[in-house]
């Protein structure tokens with residue numbers, strides 16, 4: 001076995017099942033392993049590397065700020081946080097933002113805001129607030145978040161879980177409407193379910209959801225940690241439906257592929273629930289993260305990455321749709337968030353990923369049947385062609 005893999009197997013918790021490749025370098029859409037072999041990265045770290053690996057402008061922002069001021073905690077102001085939050089609010093149309101580090105923390109922040117808003121503004125009796133989520137959701141790995149997951153494995157052995165959550169089928173507006181009661185604080189939803197298997201809801205779902213929420217005085221909170229910042233060919237996936245949620249969660253690509261940066265953004269009325277001492281994070285909003293995230297947002301706009309994702313995504317989907325294989329059940333997605341679903345009884349998605357790896361394409365299965373194709377937004381037609389050709393070869397090998 002590769003000695004690096006052996007060492008990691010000995011010392012690192014076995015909470016993942018990585019493909020057997022040791023990466024040592026990345027640039028743009030490419031990564032290289034410890035033997036010097038080059039791969040196209042179709043994972044982009046679950047959308048955290050939308051800008052591509054080690055984007056020069058972002059590396060420069062990082063190194064410059066690292067040599068100036070990196071961490072101060074929010075005990076003091078820094079000159080980098082406000083410009084980031086202003087830019088993020090300007091781009092998303094939200095009023096205020098609360099910076100965190102990982103996605104799960106920003107989701108927790110949103111849940112806290114929604115509950116406090118329910119008690120303070122909506123008048124829900126103490127400790128009675130309900131938050132509605134969707135079957136098949138993925139919002140992170142904290143105890144409260146896995147408590148409302150519908151994946152048994154995410155929960156098994158980790159209970160008890162906090163109460164106050166109910167789950168409805170994703171894509172079903174009537175089920176949401178039926179589940180809303182007088183104590184409902186918020187509906188938390190991914191516009192496209194990422195870890196759930198790249199599940200795209202019926203057209204118009206989110207705009208109908210927004211209306212139901214508004215009619216019932218329920219906050220609509222969109223988790224765009226994975227779908228946001230250009231991934232689906234729009235700044236936010238919710239913009240495809242012309243929806244401006246009451247609360248918005250960003251993460252992953254917000255760190256420019258260099259650092260963990262997340263935030264919860266919201267209407268002023270919602271964000272004003274937080275008073276000094278209510279909530280916090282030692283690292284959230286630090287100058288280093290803020291400098292990188294701000295440059296990342298500027299790069300998205302300056303380099304036309306959002307439009308590119310729409311164009312390249314359509315090209316990618318069309319090319320995948322032309323593959324005629326009895327193993328493929330469906331190709332689905334939006335922009336550069338694409339899932340290829342295989343027939344469960346014919347091939348394991350993991351096998352496809354292993355074979356693609358041999359051909360220099362890195363991806364990862366989600367569940368047992370879906371292969372995700374979600375490269376950095378800077379991918380070119382030639383790189384897409386190479387990926388499609390490799391997949392075509394893998395499938396014809398497996399069919400034969």
Ligand SMILES: *Cc1c(COP(=O)(O)O)cnc(C)c1O
Pocket residue numbers: 046101102103104105107138139140141190194195223224225226227251252
């Ligand atoms: C990845 C993800 C999260 C969790 O983010 P972490 O940074 O891993 O905590 C939450 N929501 C969605 C939609 C995600 O894709």
